[in-house]
Amino acid sequence: MSDPAQARLTELLAAGRVPGRLLYEAPGQAERWLAYHRAWAPAGRAASTLAALYDAAFEAAWSALDAGPVTCVGLGCGGGAKDARFFTLGPAGQPARYVAADASPELVSTALAAVAAARPDVTGHGVVFDLMAPPPRGELLGPGEHPRVVWSCLGILPNVDADHLLPLLARLARPRDAVLLSTNLSPAPYPDAVPRIVPQYDNDQARAWYQGALAALGAADARLTVGHRALTPSGAVWRVEATAEVAGQRLEIFHSDRYLPEAMPALFAQHGLTLEGAWVAEDREEGTYLLRVTDRPGPAASST
Numbered sequence: 001m002s003d004p005a006q007a008r009l010t011e012l013l014a015a016g017r018v019p020g021r022l023l024y025e026a027p028g029q030a031e032r033w034l035a036y037h038r039a040w041a042p043a044g045r046a047a048s049t050l051a052a053l054y055d056a057a058f059e060a061a062w063s064a065l066d067a068g069p070v071t072c073v074g075l076g077c078g079g080g081a082k083d084a085r086f087f088t089l090g091p092a093g094q095p096a097r098y099v100a101a102d103a104s105p106e107l108v109s110t111a112l113a114a115v116a117a118a119r120p121d122v123t124g125h126g127v128v129f130d131l132m133a134p135p136p137r138g139e140l141l142g143p144g145e146h147p148r149v150v151w152s153c154l155g156i157l158p159n160v161d162a163d164h165l166l167p168l169l170a171r172l173a174r175p176r177d178a179v180l181l182s183t184n185l186s187p188a189p190y191p192d193a194v195p196r197i198v199p200q201y202d203n204d205q206a207r208a209w210y211q212g213a214l215a216a217l218g219a220a221d222a223r224l225t226v227g228h229r230a231l232t233p234s235g236a237v238w239r240v241e242a243t244a245e246v247a248g249q250r251l252e253i254f255h256s257d258r259y260l261p262e263a264m265p266a267l268f269a270q271h272g273l274t275l276e277g278a279w280v281a282e283d284r285e286e287g288t289y290l291l292r293v294t295d296r297p298g299p300a301a302s303s304t
């Protein structure tokens with residue numbers, strides 16, 4: 001292994017954790033993730049039920065916006081299929097812009113193409129960024145006025161800790177904006193839900209994706225384990241984690257946090273996000289949420 005690659009691995013081993021974006025931005029990882037997503041994401045398992053869940057949230061967001069130009073920012077946009085569906089449900093002729101923002105340049109391009117195919121009249125703009133250190137609001141949105149912004153934050157919460165992601169959304173959004181958030185949920189507390197959930201993260205496609213990130217770090221031969229543990233004493237929040245043993249040290253490659261649906265309202269409220277609508281799948285494995293930030297006095301509302 002070259003010295004810079006060795007230095008990087010040593011640094012990650014000291015941190016004990018691979019940054020989430022590396023799973024998507026390393027060469028070939030976007031395709032591996034898309035293959036895994038196609039095979040295992042809930043959208044593939046119960047497509048029509050889940051599509052209805054997203055459609056309900058998207059329609060509610062469009063109804064909550066007043067007339068005029070709309071900018072939708074796909075934060076961690078992935079392949080952009082859901083954001084494209086959001087635009088399809090919007091009123092024809094309403095001027096709209098799309099900002100595809102992701103750590104993976106490949107996924108940014110895929111998402112821009114998906115939205116352009118669904119709504120050729122929507123102006124697109126791509127941003128390659130890191131959710132852990134995002135640019136300020138104005139830089140994400142790009143030049144011009146953005147009177148109404150929809151922050152689409154779909155499927156990110158399980159991988160980026162709520163303590164980071166929810167305050168970030170509360171900082172980025174203004175009271176006239178809408179926030180669309182979706183997340184995987186846990187149908188039952190830990191450990192009862194384990195047999196239903198863990199196989200979704202411990203399968204050939206998922207392991208190929210984790211292994212791809214390890215290979216990019218020069219640790220292709222490391223032994224992978226997919227485990228789980230409760231994050232709260234009640235088991236209402238728990239974690240599935242893929243870890244590898246590299247040079248005798250434990251390295252977390254990926255984790256996904258699962259929340260009981262009942263835990264979500266308090267979690268949003270704790271971070272200053274007002275819940276305007278919630279749609280939870282019948283199997284309680286996924287939820288979509290429409291949120292707003294509460295009006296804040298002073299200059300904080302216009303920063304970041």
Ligand SMILES: C[S@@+](CC[C@H](N)C(=O)[O-])C[C@H]1O[C@@H](n2cnc3c(N)ncnc32)[C@H](O)[C@@H]1O
Nearest residue numbers: 020021024076077078102103130131132154155
């Ligand atoms: C589970 S996917 C969700 C994609 C899409 N929003 C959807 O619902 O289909 C997570 C996305 O977040 C992106 N991502 C993960 N960590 C990131 C980070 N630190 N900064 C920016 N994007 C990140 C990944 O590249 C990936 O596209």
